Amino acid sequence: MNKRNLFFFLSCSIVLLIIVIQSVVVPKFFNNEIMPDISLIAIIYFAVNYGKNVGQTFGFIQGIVLDSLSGVPFGLNALLRVIMGFLLGFFNGKIFLDKFVLPAFFVAICSFIKILLLALIVIIFPIKLNITIFSVKNIIEIGLNILLTPFVFAFFRFIDNKINISRDNT
C-alpha cells in the first residue's frame, strides 16, 4: 500500500471510527441527539484537496457505513455522499481553503446543499422520508458543522503533512 492509499485508508477509517464513537457518545451526554456531520466535512476536505475520485469514493464508503448504522433506506447516504463528493471535486485546485473562515463558510453552504439534495433524492426515489429543508434541527446541524470544521480540517492537515503525499488534480 503506497503512501497515498495509506492516507486515504487511514483517514476513512478514522472518520468512520469517529462517526461510530459519535453515535454512542452524543446520545449519552446530550438530549437533543443532533450530531454534526463529520463525514460531510471530511468529504469536503478530501474532494476539494484530492479531487472527484477520492471525494466520491470516500463519500460512497462513508455513506454505506452511515446507511448501515442508521434507519434510513440502504443506499440513501451512499448516493447522497457520492454526489456531494463528485460535485465538490470540481473545486479541487480552484479554491484555497484557509484555516477558519472559508472552510466554515464552505461547510455551511455544503450542509445546506446536502439537505436540498436529500430532498431531491426523496422526491426522485420512492422513499418514505420526511425532509424539512428549513428546520431548527438543520440549523443546529449546520452550526455544529461550522464549529467542528476547523478542528477536522486541522486534523487532516496534520496527517497530510506527516505522510506528505502528492496531490492529484482529477
Added chain:
Amino acid sequence: MHLNRGFNRSITIFISLVIISSIMLLSNESFRATKEGTLTVFSLIQSGVSKTINFTSSTINSVGELRNLKNRYDLLNQELEQYRAINREFLEIKRENLEYKKLLDLKNNLSSKSITCEIVGKDPSNLSSAITISKGLKHGIKKNMPVVSEQNGLVGVVGKVISVGYQTSLVLPLLDQQSYLAGRLTESRYEGLVKGFDSINNYLELDYIKKIAENDISIGDLVETSGMKSLYPKGYYIGRIVEIKRVEYEPSLKIILQPIIDFSKLEYVSVILTEGAKNE
C-alpha cells in the same frame, strides 16, 4: 488529453457509484445482508465504545458516588446510633415489662392485698442493709408491713417496713442482723426463729430447732413463714437449708439458710397490706 481521460474516469466512477447506490436504494431488501454485515462489524465497535464509555463514566461517577456514600454512611451511622439508643431503651422496657409481669403474677398469687414498689435506694450510711422503696404513706404503706418478692417461681420474704415517709419507705431486709421472724420447715413442720446472720455473704440463721429434728431435716429443705405471732403472713418462703450444725452444749441445732430472694437482683417488691401492722 490527460485531463479529459481523468475526467472520463471520474465520470465513469461517479456513474457506477450512483448506479450502485440507486440499485441499493431501490431494492432495499436485496442488500439487507450487506447492511446487516456492515452493521455487525460496526456494532462491535459501537458496543466496545459504549462499554468503554460506560466504564469510564461509571468510574468517574463512582468518585462522586463515593462522596455521596460517605455522606449517606455518616447519616446512617447517626441513625444507627439513634436506633441503638432506642434498642437499649426497648430492652430496658422489655426487661421492666417482664419484671412487672412477674410482679403481677406475684400480686395475683398473694392472698392479701399488696402494693408493688420499686427499690429506689439503699442505705447511704452503710451501717445497715436497709433499702428504700418507691411507695410511702401517700400510698398506704405503714410501718412493720411485710415486704415480699418473687424469684424463680417462689414468693419469698424480703423484709419489713421499718420507716415510712410520705413518698418512700425504708425496708429492713431479712439479712440484716436486726431482723427476726418466725419460720417453719416446710417438710418437717419444725418451727424456729430466723434472723439475719451474714448480710455480706447473704446468709440467715434458723435457731431453736430441736436436735431431735436432725433426722427429719436435710440440706435443701425449704423454710417458710409460720404466721405464728408474727407480722408476716403464713406460707411465704424464707430460705433453703445450706448447712446444719450440731453444737454439743446447745439444745438446738444451728441451721444456716440461703434466702429465697437474691437481694443483689432485687428491683421490685410487694408490700403486703396487713391490718394493724403499725401496732405490732
